[in-house]
Amino acid sequence: MAAETGHDVLGELMRGSLDHCVKCTICETFCPVSNVTPLFPGPKYVGPQAERFRVPREESPDASLDYCSGCGICTQVCPQGVQIAEINTQARAKLRKRTGFRLRDRIIARPDLTGRLGTPVAPLANLMLHSRLPRRIADRLLGIDERAPVPAFAGRTFQAWARKHRSPPAPRRVAYFHGCGANWYEPDAGRRTVELLEYLGCQVDVPRGQGCCGLPLQSNGMFEPARRYVRRLTRRLAPSARHGIDIVGTSTSCTLMLKREAREILGLDDDPELRMVSDHVYDICEYLLMLHDRGELRTDFQPLPLTVTYHAPCQQQGHGIGKPALDLMALVPELRVIENDATCCGVAGTYGLKTEKYEIAMDVGAGLFAQIAEARPDLAVCDSETCRWHIEQATGVRTVHPIEILHRAAGLSGPGH
Amino acid sequence: MSRHDAVVVGAGLAGLTAAVRLAEGGASVLVLAKGVGATHLSPCTIDVLGYDPEPVDHPRDALRRLVDARPDHPYRLVGADGVAAAIDWFKGCFADGPLSPYAYAGSVDENMRLPTAVGVLRPSAVVPETMAAGDLRAGGEVCVVGFRALKDFHPVLLADNLGRAAGVQARGLELDVSPEDRADVNALGFARAFDDASFRARVIGQLAGRLGAGERVALPAVLGIADPHAAWRDLEDRLGRPVFEVPTLPPSVPGMRVFATLRERLRRAGGRVILNVVVTGAERAGARIIAVRARVGLRDAVHEADRVVLATGGFASGGLELDSGWVARETALGLPVAGVPAPGDSRFRPGYFDDHPIGRAGVAVDGDQRPVGPDGAPAFDNVTVAGATLAGAEPWREKSGDGLSLATGHRAGGLMLAESGAHAGPAAVGMGG
Numbered sequence: 001m002a003a004e005t006g007h008d009v010l011g012e013l014m015r016g017s018l019d020h021c022v023k024c025t026i027c028e029t030f031c032p033v034s035n036v037t038p039l040f041p042g043p044k045y046v047g048p049q050a051e052r053f054r055v056p057r058e059e060s061p062d063a064s065l066d067y068c069s070g071c072g073i074c075t076q077v078c079p080q081g082v083q084i085a086e087i088n089t090q091a092r093a094k095l096r097k098r099t100g101f102r103l104r105d106r107i108i109a110r111p112d113l114t115g116r117l118g119t120p121v122a123p124l125a126n127l128m129l130h131s132r133l134p135r136r137i138a139d140r141l142l143g144i145d146e147r148a149p150v151p152a153f154a155g156r157t158f159q160a161w162a163r164k165h166r167s168p169p170a171p172r173r174v175a176y177f178h179g180c181g182a183n184w185y186e187p188d189a190g191r192r193t194v195e196l197l198e199y200l201g202c203q204v205d206v207p208r209g210q211g212c213c214g215l216p217l218q219s220n221g222m223f224e225p226a227r228r229y230v231r232r233l234t235r236r237l238a239p240s241a242r243h244g245i246d247i248v249g250t251s252t253s254c255t256l257m258l259k260r261e262a263r264e265i266l267g268l269d270d271d272p273e274l275r276m277v278s279d280h281v282y283d284i285c286e287y288l289l290m291l292h293d294r295g296e297l298r299t300d301f302q303p304l305p306l307t308v309t310y311h312a313p314c315q316q317q318g319h320g321i322g323k324p325a326l327d328l329m330a331l332v333p334e335l336r337v338i339e340n341d342a343t344c345c346g347v348a349g350t351y352g353l354k355t356e357k358y359e360i361a362m363d364v365g366a367g368l369f370a371q372i373a374e375a376r377p378d379l380a381v382c383d384s385e386t387c388r389w390h391i392e393q394a395t396g397v398r399t400v401h402p403i404e405i406l407h408r409a410a411g412l413s414g415p416g417h
Numbered sequence: 418m419s420r421h422d423a424v425v426v427g428a429g430l431a432g433l434t435a436a437v438r439l440a441e442g443g444a445s446v447l448v449l450a451k452g453v454g455a456t457h458l459s460p461c462t463i464d465v466l467g468y469d470p471e472p473v474d475h476p477r478d479a480l481r482r483l484v485d486a487r488p489d490h491p492y493r494l495v496g497a498d499g500v501a502a503a504i505d506w507f508k509g510c511f512a513d514g515p516l517s518p519y520a521y522a523g524s525v526d527e528n529m530r531l532p533t534a535v536g537v538l539r540p541s542a543v544v545p546e547t548m549a550a551g552d553l554r555a556g557g558e559v560c561v562v563g564f565r566a567l568k569d570f571h572p573v574l575l576a577d578n579l580g581r582a583a584g585v586q587a588r589g590l591e592l593d594v595s596p597e598d599r600a601d602v603n604a605l606g607f608a609r610a611f612d613d614a615s616f617r618a619r620v621i622g623q624l625a626g627r628l629g630a631g632e633r634v635a636l637p638a639v640l641g642i643a644d645p646h647a648a649w650r651d652l653e654d655r656l657g658r659p660v661f662e663v664p665t666l667p668p669s670v671p672g673m674r675v676f677a678t679l680r681e682r683l684r685r686a687g688g689r690v691i692l693n694v695v696v697t698g699a700e701r702a703g704a705r706i707i708a709v710r711a712r713v714g715l716r717d718a719v720h721e722a723d724r725v726v727l728a729t730g731g732f733a734s735g736g737l738e739l740d741s742g743w744v745a746r747e748t749a750l751g752l753p754v755a756g757v758p759a760p761g762d763s764r765f766r767p768g769y770f771d772d773h774p775i776g777r778a779g780v781a782v783d784g785d786q787r788p789v790g791p792d793g794a795p796a797f798d799n800v801t802v803a804g805a806t807l808a809g810a811e812p813w814r815e816k817s818g819d820g821l822s823l824a825t826g827h828r829a830g831g832l833m834l835a836e837s838g839a840h841a842g843p844a845a846v847g848m849g850g
Contacts, residue, residue, distance in 0.1 A: 025668045026457045029605050038599050076693040079452030079734065260714045278715070293419055320713035322419075322447070322691045339684065 010269040015087060020080040021048035027074035027084055032344040033067060036363035040067035043074035046091075047084040054091055063099070065092055067357070069348035069364070070219045071314035089218065089265050096221030104142040108350045109220040112212035112229075115153070115184030122155030129153075145358035149347075149393035151185040151385075158183045158190035162206035165194065170203040172296075175240035177258070177281065179251030180212050181385035189400075192407040193250050193284065199410050200288070200298050205245065207236045213254040214262065216350050223266055230262045234277045241280040248284045250401055252383040253315035253349065255283045260318070283316065285383065285402055289324035292331070301409035303334035306378040308405065311340040311368055311391065313384040314348070325383060325402035332409040338375045342368035345382070347390035362394065369394045381405060421447040421689075423833060424709050424722035426696045426749050427736065429454030430461070430819055431804025431826035432728035433679040434503075437510065438830025439726075440686035444837065447720060448683070448690040449711055455734060456672040460638070460664030463507065463543035463823055465500055465525055466492075467816025472540050476820075477501070477525045489777075491807040492817070494786055495824040501525045503827035504543050514678040519646040522549040530554045532635065532663050534570060536578025536587075540816060545671050547640055547649040550633060550659035553579075559587040560628055561635040561663070566595035566602045569666040570637040587635075592623045607639035608670045611648045621655050628656065638662035638671050645674060694718070696749040699725070704798045706750070724799045724833050727752070727788070728826060731779060731805035739775070747780055747806065752788045752796055755781035755808045770814055779808030786829055803829040 027043040028034060034042035046065045053062075065088060074084040096105075107114065118125040128134040129150050139146040158178050174197060182190035194204045214229030237247055237258075249255035258281045263269040282290070291297040312323045329337045345365040346352055352361030372380050372395045380399040382388050388399040407413055421444075425436040428450035440446040465476040466483065473479040480497040483490055495503070501524070508521050521543050523529060528540035529552035538553055553559070559579065563572035573589030580587050595602050596610035610616040628634065634652075640662055641648030652660045664671065683690065693713075700708040700719070708721045729736030729749050737754060739745045743764070745754040756778035758764050764775040780788050780802050787795040788802055803825040805812065812818035 024458055025603065026453050028603060029457060029668045029673060030453070035605070035609075038597070042603075077453040078693075079450075079454060081451060081695070259716070263715060289419075317692075318714075320691055320694050320718070322689050341681070341684065 008267040008269070010264055011090075011267045014083045014264055015051070015090075017082045018048040018051050018087060021082045022080055024079070026077055026079060030073050030077045030343060032071060032073065032346065032364040033069050033360060037067065037360050039360070040064055043068070043084045043088065047074065047088050048082055051087050051091060054094065059098060063095065065095055067360070068092065069344075069346075069351040069357075069361075071344050071348050072318045073314055073343055076317055083264070086261075086265050093221040093223045101220070101222060102143065104144055104354070105220040105350075106222070107142070108144065108353055109216040109222060110212065111180035111184065111216060115157075115180055118153040119155060119157060119184055122153035126152045139355055143355040144353055145355040148353040148358050149389040150353070151181070151389055154185055154187050156187055158187035159206070159208065159210070161187055161191055162194070163208070165206075167194065167198060167204040170198065170201050172201055173203045173205065173245050174287070175205045175207055175237065175245050175247045177210060177237060177247050177249040177251075177255065178206065179210075179249060179254045179385075181251055183210070186385065189250065189404065192412070193403050195412050196403055196407045196410055197248070199412060200291070205240060207240060210236050213257040214266070215253055215257040218257070218261065218265060219349050219351075227266050227268060230257070230266060230268060230274060231271065234258070234271070234274045237277045238273045241276045245280070246287065247277065247281045248287045249281065250284050250383075250403055251385060252283050252313060252319070253386075255281050256315050256318050283319055283321065283324070283383070285324040285328055286319065286321045288406075289327050292327070299331050301332045301406070302411050304332050304405065304409045305334040307336040307338065307375065308379045308381050309338045309340050309372050309375045309377045310381045310402070311342065311345065311372075311387070313382055313387045314344050316383045325381065329381070329402060329405055332405065335405070335409070337381075338377065340368055340371045342371060344368075345387045345390050347386050349386050352390055361390070365390065365394055372397055379405070419447065420721040421445045422722070422837065423447070423724045423726060424449060424720050425726040425728060426450070426709070427454060427728035427730060427804070428452075428690060428692070429728060429730055429734070429804060429822065430456055430459075430675070431822035431829070432726065433676070433683065434507070434823055434826030435726045435728060435801075435803055435830040435833075436688050437679050437682045437686065438506070438827060439833060440683055440688035442830070442834040444834065446683070446686075446688040447722070448688065449694045449696055449709065449720065450690070450692055451695055451735065452692055453676065455730065456676040457669055458667045459672050459819060460669055461672040461675045461819065462531070462541040462545070462548065462664070463504060463521070463819045464540070464816040465542040465820035467528065467540035468814060470814065472530075473528055474540075475526060476528055476542050480525075487809070489781075489809040491782075491809050491821055491825060494782070494784065495828050497525060499828055500820060500824045503824040506827055507543070507823055510678055510682055515681045516643075516645060516674055516678055519644075519674065520546050522546045530583075532575065532579055532583070534575065534663060534665055536575040536582065538579075538583045542820070545645075545662065545674070547645055547662045548638070548664075548671075549661065551635060551661035551663060553583060553585050556585055558629060558632045559585055559635050560632040561587055561589045562624065563589065563591045563637060564595055564607065565591055565593050566600055567604065567607055567637060567639070567665075568601060569604070570663075572635075575635070575663065590627065592620065594619050594623055604637065604639045604665045604668055604670050605642065605673070607637070608642040608645075611639055611641045612643045614651065617648060617651055617655075621652070624656065628658070633659040633661065635661055635663050637665045638669070639665065642670055642673060696729075699750050701797070704795065706797050706799055723837070724801070725750070725797075726826075726829050726833070727780070727800060727802045727806055728804040728822075728829070729806055734805065736806045737779060745778055750797075750800065752780050752800075752802075753790045754778055755791070772811070772814070776811045776814070777809050779810075780806050781808045785832055786825065801829040801832055
């Protein structure tokens with residue numbers, strides 16, 4: 001273990017995986033970014049190949065790496081087990097260390113901070129975020145594309161709701177890791193998750209003071225603050241894990257961060273608190289399907305005569321759990337689910353917000369958007385919030401988490417909801 | 418812990434074929450794979466039997482001779498009729514697949530002779546329609562057209578070798594046209610461009626007046642990925658002569674078409690695929706596997722299954738491993754490996770195409786493709802092995818790789834359906850879907 005040897009064992013294994021690359025180019029055929037822009041030469045070139053030239057204390061050889069969106073599809077499709085995306089994320093951090101961090105990246109990588117600042121002044125902040133002139137200024141001054149979707153502050157937090165909510169005792173107990181999206185922007189989505197879990201026979205704890213998981217900081221190369229975020233969050237979640245209570249999350253990229261990425265990419269595998277939390281974290285659909293496989297999920301869902309599309313976001317695919325949302329939605333009578341087979345919507349967290357990358361993000365998502373448009377669904381379904389905002393803006397189709405579908409099918413949403 | 422009728426390990430041609438057949442036969446199917454399989458690396462021509470060791474003209478007859486002479490060869494499991502049934506099924510997959518009317522041509526009765534990327538004629542039985550005009554058994558005049566920006570395809574080299582080795586009258590021509598005028602574009606980038614009629618028009622414009630009256634045109638296998646039939650037909654019509662694709666170095670666009678077709682059929686039939694998963698073992702009850710264990714990231718997962726298809730490939734794909742102590746193992750389920758020379762005996766001979774003593778190593782199976790131990794008794798009752806994992810073949814010498822994968826994968830699916838009493842016909846001839 002790292003603590004004993006002083007080595008980041010997992011990190012070395014990960015980097016060492018580049019020696020398994022046989023240059024087969026399968027990753028390049030799947031890379032959503034290099035397939036739409038020559039600015040990114042592709043995961044093989046920038047990853048296992050260029051990594052050989054990234055020597056400690058020497059400058060990183062290739063700035064095109066910055067155009068990797070970090071979606072992780074290259075790692076998923078590699079038949080040789082090379083952790084291409086992870087190697088690239090680490091390399092990007094080194095590159096950014098040299099080139100410096102833009103003010104823009106420091107801002108958009110801290111949803112926690114923006115949430116804290118924007119929530120008390122939500123009406124004003126939302127006006128600014130959704131008006132042309134301030135957005136144009138932010139575009140020109142900061143490099144946040146004026147066309148990129150930004151969520152509206154709810155003006156109230158999910159945590160505030162949860163503090164007042166008493167979850168009734170139930171045979172099963174879970175802790176809910178809500179993430180920044182539910183806390184600052186979609187508190188109703190958080191509430192629906194709690195209501196559904198309770199309906200399904202769970203007593204739901206909402207650990208107080210949950211902050212950001214550090215993923216946006218990690219994606220933007222700011223590893224030190226990302227590590228601080230991870231540690232702060234795991235301190236909040238650790239008591240649940242210590243009591244053997246499983247932690248379920250609705251933000252699939254953030255649960256992946258706690259499961260894997262913080263340990264592999266940020267080199268925190270020797271953090272005992274993180275490891276304990278990590279072992280208990282589940283994507284919520286993964287968790288519910290696990291209950292179902294054990295015959296412990298209530299399945300008396302009401303008919304939902306709707307047509308929906310389902311897009312499994314890249315980070316959800318990074319869990320290696322298949323598409324449990326499809327199996328869960330299949331339990332709902334009269335619900336017609338059309339599975340999208342596009343790989344990526346393009347936004348990749350904060351990537352698609354950036355002025356120099358917004359159009360790439362839209363090109364990446366074009367295939368998915370066309371599929372959704374063709375299906376003419378009542379709703380689009382997707383597990384990741386940034387992807388939902390991006391898809392909704394691009395297609396005009398309201399896009400929801402699979403939990404919202406189940407919440408409706410459980411009869412919890414009320415008429416006309 | 419998930420539960421499925423069948424877990425298929427491996428997402429290459431054999432695994433996907435078995436999975437599609439099972440799913441279309443009504444089974445719930447989960448495919449677990451380390452990554453995307455060999456389809457993307459292979460030309461995906463179905464080479465049933467190319468050499469025995471002389472070039473084969475009639476694979477159906479040669480197959481019979483092979484099976485008689487080599488009772489340990491995996492083709493004994495399927496026979497010529499089983500191969501033919503698998504090919505019919507495979508062609509059917511394209512008929513109402515996502516790339517229709519893109520189709521495969523040829524049959525197990527006759528081998529064509531198609532040029533490779535370096536201009537050698539190779540015997541191949543069933544090929545994409547877009548390659549069929551490259552059958553140079555009767556010779557002919559060929560203009561090989563390449564692109565400066567496609568660095569992995571060298572028309573002059575190809576043409577020179579065609580002339581030298583095959584006696585075909587050929588010349589090479591390199592065009593300076595590329596998508597968005599980029600200097601370096603891979604095969605997939607060109608394939609996307611060829612889906613676009615305006616790009617094809619640019620190519621045709623550059624060829625105008627430069628082709629001889631009797632010349633047919635060879636192009637790298639990049640003629641479209643979304644609608645290859647339309648791209649190829651358009652070129653033939655507007656150039657007024659036969660046009661054919663020649664396989665490139667990876668990534669293989671024809672392979673991607675096969676992957677897309679089988680993947681889409683699997684999706685439609687409700688089959689699931691999880692990639693980036695390493696199968697590390699199995700839980701057994703008596704002679705049956707009841708669950709497959711897999712490594713997913715930093716965690717272990719367990720997938721329960723009534724039946725398991727093992728199609729992880731051979732040494733090249735990591736399905737089989739030979740460690741530095743010369744111990745061979747099957748990596749997913751730990752099955753016995755047959756055909757490994759005893760310690761101290763030589764394993765390799767000097768030449769690449771020599772008959773290497775270790776060349777036929779793999780998992781030995783009984784007549785139902787169940788893995789057997791050294792005593793010939795089945796190691797598991799509910800495991801079926803398909804593709805390059807099987808012992809007894811030498812695909813690189815025989816040119817039999819894709820034929821074996823398709824036929825044994827097809828039969829693996831059929832056997833399991835028949836055994837489970839699902840809605841399939843006889844194992845060898847049942848037609849999924």
